[in-house]
Amino acid sequence: MDIQCTNCGQVLEIEDKYAGMKFECPSCSTELIAPELAVAVAVIPTKNNESSGTGVVVAAFICLLFAVLLQFFSGNLLFLLYSPLYLVTFILGIVACCKSRVLSGIFYILGSIITPAIVVAAQLIFLGTAMATSETLAEMEEEETVLNDKFITESPSKK
Ligand SMILES: [Zn+2]
Numbered sequence: 769m770d771i772q773c774t775n776c777g778q779v780l781e782i783e784d785k786y787a788g789m790k791f792e793c794p795s796c797s798t799e800l801i802a803p804e805l806a807v808a809v810a811v812i813p814t815k816n817n818e819s820s821g822t823g824v825v826v827a828a829f830i831c832l833l834f835a836v837l838l839q840f841f842s843g844n845l846l847f848l849l850y851s852p853l854y855l856v857t858f859i860l861g862i863v864a865c866c867k868s869r870v871l872s873g874i875f876y877i878l879g880s881i882i883t884p885a886i887v888v889a890a891q892l893i894f895l896g897t898a899m900a901t902s903e904t905l906a907e908m909e910e911e912e913t914v915l916n917d918k919f920i921t922e923s924p925s926k927k
Contacts, residue, residue: 769781788801789801858876862877
């Protein structure tokens with residue numbers, strides 16, 4: 769490992785077996801302590817995991833939100849296009865769990881299960897009202913054709 773002298777700033781190369789031991793800087797004779805290896809190893813990967821994990825979770829959340837918004841404004845077909853996205857999110861969740869990022873893994877899996885469920889429910893409600901409107905429109909058209917038929921059958925008899 770490399771450590772820097774706190775007094776003169778010189779970078780010193782120390783063998784790992786001297787971790788936690790005191791020694792003197794060869795340039796200025798300041799007493800220095802080599803850092804414990806276990807601490808250094810434990811701190812650095814945890815920080816990296818947390819930052820990258822949070823970034824990926826935020827990105828996945830934005831993707832899911834975008835997919836939901838698109839589906840709301842475009843109808844049924846896009847659900848087929850976005851179902852692979854949910855599948856990928858689900859797989860990413862399992863992968864994250866395997867890499868001991870359990871929290872982000874659970875977030876992925878829940879997101880990939882809950883979001884399609886919400887979208888399907890919302891689309892069922894939306895399609896239900898749409899079908900009701902089209903039914904009333906069809907009824908109105910039928911009434912119109914009946915009226916037209918009456919007009920056509922009645923008009924020649926008046927002549
Ligand atoms: Zn020094």
